Amino acid sequence: MRTTEESEGFDGEASNTSMISGASSPYQPTTEPVHARNVLGGIRCDLDYLRSYFGILKVVEVVLSFISLICIETIKMCEPCEGIYFFEFVSCSAFVVTGVLLLIFSLNLHIKVPQVNWSITDLVNTASSTFFFFLSSLVLACINNKLGAEIASVIFGFLVTGVYGVNTFLAVRRWRRGNGCQGAAQASEYIRARTASRGEMEARPELA
Numbered sequence: 001m002r003t004t005e006e007s008e009g010f011d012g013e014a015s016n017t018s019m020i021s022g023a024s025s026p027y028q029p030t031t032e033p034v035h036a037r038n039v040l041g042g043i044r045c046d047l048d049y050l051r052s053y054f055g056i057l058k059v060v061e062v063v064l065s066f067i068s069l070i071c072i073e074t075i076k077m078c079e080p081c082e083g084i085y086f087f088e089f090v091s092c093s094a095f096v097v098t099g100v101l102l103l104i105f106s107l108n109l110h111i112k113v114p115q116v117n118w119s120i121t122d123l124v125n126t127a128s129s130t131f132f133f134f135l136s137s138l139v140l141a142c143i144n145n146k147l148g149a150e151i152a153s154v155i156f157g158f159l160v161t162g163v164y165g166v167n168t169f170l171a172v173r174r175w176r177r178g179n180g181c182q183g184a185a186q187a188s189e190y191i192r193a194r195t196a197s198r199g200e201m202e203a204r205p206e207l208a
Helices: 004-023 032-041 049-052 052-073 082-108 117-140 148-203
Strands: none
Touching: 049 052, 049 082, 052 082, 052 148, 082 117, 082 148, 117 148
C-alpha cells in the first residue's frame, strides 16, 4: 500500500511525464487547419469584376464560343471538311481558355500567382482569339454547303470576333496605361534619387 508521499510523488511524476509526452507528441495541433481555412477563405466570387467591362466581355465570349461550338458540332456531313474542322478547333480552344481565365479572374485566383503577368496573358488570349475566329469564320463562309448549321456558325463566329476585338482594344489600352504609370514611377524615383544626391553634395562640399 502506497503512502501519501508516494502517491503524491507518483502523481507528480505522472503529470510531468504526461506534460513531456504531450510536448513531444507528433499529434500536437498545428496552424495548418487555420492556414487552410485562410486559403480557402480567400477564394470568393468577385462580383465587381463580373460587373466590369472585362468581366462582361469574358462572359459574352464564353457564351458565344460555346454556341459556335454547338452549331459546328451539329454538322454531320461535310464536303470539304477542312473549314469545319478549323472552326471547330478555334471555337473549342477559345471556349476552354477564355472560360479558365474567367474562372481565375472571377475567383481572384490570379492574386495568388503574382509571378504571372495576367494582363499580358489576357491580351495574348484575346488578340489570338480575335485573329483565329475571324480567319476560321472567313474560311467557313467561303467553303461551306450553305447549310443552316454552317450559316449559324459563321454568324456567331463573326459576332464573337467582334467581342474579342473590343476586348483586345481595351486590354491594349489597359496594358499601355499600366506601362505608362510604371514608367512615370521609375522616372519619379530616378529624379528623387538625383535630388537626394545633389543635396548630399551641397551639404558636404569637400566631396565636390
